[in-house]
Amino acid sequence: MSPMLEVTGLGHTYEAKDGAHTAISGLSFTVENGELLCVVGPSGCGKSTLLRAISGLIRPSEGTVSLHGTPVEGVPADLAVVFQDYSRSLFPWLSVQRNVEFPLRDLPRAERHERAEEALAAVGLSAAARKHPWQLSGGMQQRVAIARALAYRPALLLMDEPFASVDAQTRFELEDLLLRVRREQETTVMLVTHDIDESVYLGDRVLVLSKSPATAVAALDVPLGAEREQIATRASEEFVDLRARVAGLLQAREPVEA
Numbered sequence: 245m246s247p248m249l250e251v252t253g254l255g256h257t258y259e260a261k262d263g264a265h266t267a268i269s270g271l272s273f274t275v276e277n278g279e280l281l282c283v284v285g286p287s288g289c290g291k292s293t294l295l296r297a298i299s300g301l302i303r304p305s306e307g308t309v310s311l312h313g314t315p316v317e318g319v320p321a322d323l324a325v326v327f328q329d330y331s332r333s334l335f336p337w338l339s340v341q342r343n344v345e346f347p348l349r350d351l352p353r354a355e356r357h358e359r360a361e362e363a364l365a366a367v368g369l370s371a372a373a374r375k376h377p378w379q380l381s382g383g384m385q386q387r388v389a390i391a392r393a394l395a396y397r398p399a400l401l402l403m404d405e406p407f408a409s410v411d412a413q414t415r416f417e418l419e420d421l422l423l424r425v426r427r428e429q430e431t432t433v434m435l436v437t438h439d440i441d442e443s444v445y446l447g448d449r450v451l452v453l454s455k456s457p458a459t460a461v462a463a464l465d466v467p468l469g470a471e472r473e474q475i476a477t478r479a480s481e482e483f484v485d486l487r488a489r490v491a492g493l494l495q496a497r498e499p500v501e502a
């Protein structure tokens with residue numbers, strides 16, 4: 245069976261007036277069906293460029309991106325993206341329920357309702373369905389954005405620093421929410437983060453990227469089991485060892501054996 249996502253020899257160079265800039269070079273990795281892959285890399289290394297290439301928003305200069313074995317040419321229908329900036333990704337004039345239903349507008353009304361209600365229940369926001377995003381806290385708004393992505397039932401959920409704009413306590417809650425719903429719904433997730441601890445806490449594997457132009461330094465297995473707990477897991481010896489290894493790999497410029 246082919247992997248859910250296969251990135252092969254990916255390279256991208258932006259052409260600008262003041263010269264060309266290579267953001268990604270020779271990047272290859274896979275995301276398996278049902279996996280949660282965290283991607284970490286130094287600031288400005290090309291993570292957003294990678295996400296743009298996977299979501300079909302840019303055509304890479306080199307290499308290929310395949311989803312279920314089919315090359316990505318244009319925005320794939322079975323992909324959803326959750327961005328860091330929830331305030332810009334939700335429509336302020338629509339209710340929470342309508343925001344979640346928005347990507348489902350081609351489905352019959354009853355199914356739209358049902359899927360939105362189910363997704364809002366999964367993120368604990370059933371009671372806020374009739375509210376508008378601006379009536380909710382930042383963490384609740386990001387939960388709406390997650391519910392919208394889940395209601396769409398994508399084959400692959402891409403998350404671009406999804407918890408970077410919320411406070412530490414909310415961040416922990418949202419991380420656990422993600423772990424729970426991906427377990428219940430068997431969602432395949434690729435999550436980009438700056439945060440080494442978050443990558444280890446959430447990931448089945450952590451893909452470490454080099455400084456720009458980004459290439460894969462290593463992909464590290466995270467054998468912490470499916471059940472994770474914010475305090476105990478983060479205090480465990482395995483966790484501390486893994487985060488030190490990710491931190492070490494972030495210093496490397498060349499691919500290394502993880």
Ligand SMILES: Nc1ncnc2c1ncn2[C@@H]1O[C@H](COP(=O)(O)OP(=O)(O)OP(=O)(O)O)[C@@H](O)[C@H]1O
Nearest residue numbers: 258260265267286287288289290291292293294456
């Ligand atoms: N449209 C563009 N035109 C020219 N250069 C670009 C463009 N978009 C990004 N770049 C450059 O490509 C490199 C990678 O940018 P990208 O936004 O992909 O990195 P990133 O890892 O997501 O950054 P951050 O960690 O700050 O979010 C940067 O040096 C950036 O300046």
